[in-house]
Amino acid sequence: RSVVRAADRVTVVSEAMAAHYRARYPEIDPSRFVFLPNGFDSDDWRRAESAESAESAATVKGAPPGADVLRDPADGGRFVLLHAGQLAHRPTVRTLLEAVRRVITDDGAARRDLRVRFLGGNEELSERERRRYGLGEVLEFVPSRPHIEALRCMRHAAALALLGHGGQADSLLYTGKIYEYLSSGRPVLGIVDEGPGASLIREANAGPVLRPGNVEGVARSLAGWLAAWR
Numbered sequence: 022r023s024v025v026r027a028a029d030r031v032t033v034v035s036e037a038m039a040a041h042y043r044a045r046y047p048e049i050d051p052s053r054f055v056f057l058p059n060g061f062d063s064d065d066w067r068r069a070e071s072a073e074s075a076e077s078a079a080t081v082k083g084a085p086p087g088a089d090v091l092r093d094p095a096d097g098g099r100f101v102l103l104h105a106g107q108l109a110h111r112p113t114v115r116t117l118l119e120a121v122r123r124v125i126t127d128d129g130a131a132r133r134d135l136r137v138r139f140l141g142g143n144e145e146l147s148e149r150e151r152r153r154y155g156l157g158e159v160l161e162f163v164p165s166r167p168h169i170e171a172l173r174c175m176r177h178a179a180a181l182a183l184l185g186h187g188g189q190a191d192s193l194l195y196t197g198k199i200y201e202y203l204s205s206g207r208p209v210l211g212i213v214d215e216g217p218g219a220s221l222i223r224e225a226n227a228g229p230v231l232r233p234g235n236v237e238g239v240a241r242s243l244a245g246w247l248a249a250w251r
Contacts, residue, residue: 025046026046026049029053030053030054030055032055033056034057034194034195035056035058035193035194035216036056036217037193038056038194039054039056042054058195059199059200060200061201065168065169065172065201066172066204066205069169069170069173069176073173096136096177098134100180100247101137101178101179102136102179102181102182102210102243103178103181104137104138104140104184105140105141105174105201106141107141107142107143107144108141108144108145108146108184109145110144110145111145111186111187113185113186113187113233114184116212116234116235116236117137117239118156118160119154119236120237120240120243121135121137121159121243124244124247125156125159127240127244128247131159131244131247132157132158132159134250134251135243136161137160139160139161139162139163140165141165142164143162172201175202175205175207176205176206178207179207179250180208180209180210181207181208181209182209183199183202183211183212183218184196184212184213185212185214185233187214188214191219192216193216194216194218195221196213199221202227203221208227208228209227209228210228210229210231210239210243211227211229211230211231212231212232212233212235212239213230213232228242229242
């Protein structure tokens with residue numbers, strides 16, 4: 022409260038959060054709370070494309086190709102659903118994994134065709150919990166990559182998973198990666214509670230938005246994408 026009262030301006034990342042602060046501090050001039058959204062640098066996509074072109078040229082000249090499967094656009098002929106970034110404070114991941122388990126139970130070939138890849142650190146799921154879903158090779162955890170390389174991974178994926186924090190956090194916040202997701206050209210599966218992030222995915226017509234706990238809806242979306250991909 023003392024920080025907010027002393028500040029000349031308070032910047033927030035969503036209109037919903039600005040409204041929240043204005044209601045919480047009615048004695049402060051509402052204009053002091055300024056909506057300043059996150060964003061992305063479009064030049065980063067050009068840098069990613071340039072890096073890919075240079076690497077392709079080097080490979081053609083006989084340089085040994087990288088061993089990293091993330092750099093293979095075809096990805097071994099599999100449908101890759103990618104979550105880019107740190108997996109932390111995102112309980113919504115459990116809805117996704119339960120839905121994936123349902124998909125491979127209903128469709129035996131999905132175990133061969135589908136990969137759910139987490140690119141970045143994992144502070145949400147223990148090894149024991151990961152094993153509990155029985156997804157085996159379908160579930161992949163890959164260490165963090167430099168930013169430009171992570172963008173290339175987004176472009177190579179068949180689709181991107183956006184996992185919300187759930188509850189009030191989703192009602193006030195965008196997930197920062199949402200802007201790069203939406204500018205990647207890939208479809209987005211949002212598992213978020215209602216709020217700015219869910220609205221933005223819908224406005225961009227980027228893909229389905231499902232509430233946390235809607236395992237059936239997420240499984241149906243994944244199965245539909247997988248069928249279309251095949």
